[in-house]
Amino acid sequence: MILEILKRELAPVELEVKDVSYQHAGHAGVRGSDNGETHFELKVGSKEFEGKSMVKRHRIVYSLLEDELENGLHALSIDAKTPTEIGSK
């Protein structure tokens, strides 16, 4: 479960996981996924992201969700912020 993995590994101060698969149903490259859980939107605020570029932050999230990505998860929209960045929004 995406939520649990992220909670456990990133100790986030903010975490939102949205399944938006319905927005992408039927588009090229999705056909073949059975369970419909293909596209998610993630909002994560974690100290782990401090000092890291956006690409690094995304890669951290991707590597935590490696298994999911091999089993149907097809696309992730990631909003990765540090607690400081969230505070100054």
Added chain:
Amino acid sequence: MSSSITFHSQLASSSRIPSFEFVSRASTINPSALGYQPRTATFGTLKFSSHAIKTGVPARRIGCFAALSPELKTTLDKVVTSHKVIVFMKGTKDFPQCGFSNTVVSILKAVNVPFETVNILENEILRQGLKEYSQWPTFPQLYIDGEFFGGCDITVDAYKSGELQEILEKASLS
């Protein structure tokens, strides 16, 4: 003056891993010349046997072994540096087949920079190889000046903050 990248792929007879021959006429491009028309790069049709998948080896290991061969890596090294701005995406510049890919293409058109696109839906080997190569599991993938820049989210954020335009400007001057 026109530019195109043509990839010829042929199965090496003794191996399941296709070899790519990279043919580029990019050296004739002068971006500042009038009439420069970036073209979408297309890969030749690839036929390959998939009995590697049937051996029962865990999928992840197969992915690592079959996806990014040294030949493919060398080819990709050349591709990502062949143009200043290149997007690996679903669909083509004129017909994106995914919302995220479409967003990146729209942004690049909005900032009015010449760019190439490569349709990874046409080539499964390329699609999987790029995930390894870029250490990025999704598409679109934007490369600027030979370096991986990011996917859709990162590109959108950078466009909003102006960082994308700055980086593109630097790339076009170098």
